[in-house]
Amino acid sequence: MRVKAIISYDGSQYQGFQKQKSTKMTISTAIEEALVSLQINSPIVGSGRTDAGVHATGQVIHFDLPDFWNDLEKLKRNLNRKLTDIAFKHISFAANDFHARFGAKKRLYRYVFKTHKPSVFEQKYISYYDAFDPSLLIKALKIFEGKHDFNFFHKTGTITHTTIREIYRTDYVERNGYHFIYFQANGFLRSQVRMMVDAAMLCARGELSEIQLREQLKCQTKHTTKLAPPEGLYLAKIIYG
Structure with missing residues (x-):
């Protein structure tokens, strides 16, 4: 069963x-x-x-x-x-042919961070980034939406038949000093979300231009390979059917 x-x-x-x-x-x-x-x-x-x-x-x-x-x-x-x-x-x-991985249609990740150091009670669950421009962050996140080849936005080591993924939706929300970034897609490559978060935050702090982000997304030039800290990342929801 x-x-x-x-x-x-x-x-x-x-x-x-x-x-x-x-x-x-x-x-x-x-x-x-x-x-x-x-x-x-x-x-x-x-x-x-x-x-x-x-x-x-x-x-x-x-x-x-x-x-x-x-x-x-x-x-x-x-x-x-x-x-x-x-x-x-x-x-x-579940049905005998149900498959948790191959049957999934959409995956939602949530990233949580603060702009001041989390307390000792939060530091395993919330990341930290310096002050940033929310409008630049939203613009950077929107660039990722759509179907793209994310070959320059993942860590190697996982065998996959294609590096093309479709991101259906991105969001940024601030609540009571906590900052939330959301990515919903048909799938993600190894460490893709963490690399996209860090690249978007570089844009939000003026350390990476929108042009550079687009160049990397088009697999033209790799400007950054940094990963956002793992503590703030949550696999939030899987959608089937």
């Missing part, structure tokens, strides 16, 4: 979502070990991979259950007791 689960996690103690040979401190490994302890020997598949230190409020995964696990509320309670910094928000039965 295939199930779909929506999970959230504090990524600050983990080396990313995807399993790695060099460490057990990944989200996938922690969840699969919890499943094995409940006699569920199924790998999990996520809607997308998040980097080390990156969080999620709406990651979606799928895995397969043995027949004797038909009480999903009990399963959720047991998993949440066993896991640290990872929470199962909802588990539901």
Whole structure:
């Protein structure tokens, strides 16, 4: 029986979502070990991979259950007791061909930062950038909208058949001293969101011109490869259908 689960996690103690040979401190490994302890020997598949230190409020995964696990509320309670910094928000039965990654149509990321140093209680969850011009930030973000080849906006190391992605929407909002950047797209490359955030913030502080940003987006000249700090990034929502 295939199930779909929506999970959230504090990524600050983990080396990313995807399993790695060099460490057990990944989200996938922690969840699969919890499943094995409940006699569920199924790998999990996520809607997308998040980097080390990156969080999620709406990651979606799928895995397969043995027949004797038909009480999903009990399963959720047991998993949440066993896991640290990872929470199962909802588990539901899914079609046998449901695929958390390939079935996803849209992915939404949220980036949170302040313009003064976060407190010790926030520093694992909120990033910091110097003062900037919000109007320049909004202009920079809008440049990313549409279908583009993001070959100059990702880290290498992940095999993908194409670096073309379509960004449907970008947003910037400020609330009570917290700054939020949103990207919604059909998919993202490795570290693409963090690289776009930092490039947009360079524009917002006058350190990168709109012309330079467009040149990099057109794969003409690579002006920056810096990544925004991981602490402020959240995989917020996955949309299917």
